[in-house]
Amino acid sequence: MIKKVDHIGIAVRSLDEALPFYTETLQLEFLGIEEVKSQGVKVAFIKAGETKLELLEPTSQESPIAKFIERRGEGLHHVALGVDSIQDRIKVMKEKGIKMLGDEPKPGAGGAQVAFMHPKSTGGILYEFCEKKGLK
Ligand code: ZN
Secondary structure, three states: OEEEEEEEEEEOOOHHHHHHHHHHHOOOEEEEEEEEHHHOEEEEEEEEOOEEEEEEEEOOOOOHHHHHHHHHOOEEEEEEEEEOOHHHHHHHHHHOOOOEEEEEEEEOHHHOEEEEEOHHHOOOOOEEEEEOOOOO
């Protein structure tokens, strides 16, 4: 089942430039930075109550985030739904005719397994499923 909105992904050119808005202006809690090599990003997590904000800075030109910023500029990138069993979620979505970006979950930030639904199947929103074993 889908448990909650785990986090909201936001594409930024530079974490150093983006972070003060969240930590100083909005006074939200900074949780940490992590590099996710498989996705070509450096990720900063900000706590916003039950949900986190995931700031994504591309680490190479090949990164999907670099391409996103090139096409559409910085801003809202994806909405992540926390799930219990990501393999089952992917299977059910495919049965319902939803196009997934890849058939298998991939390692994401924070030790999570992640998978994305194609925005063409979801009304234009890039949704991520995200499963964190042993974490809330
Ligand atoms: Zn995410």
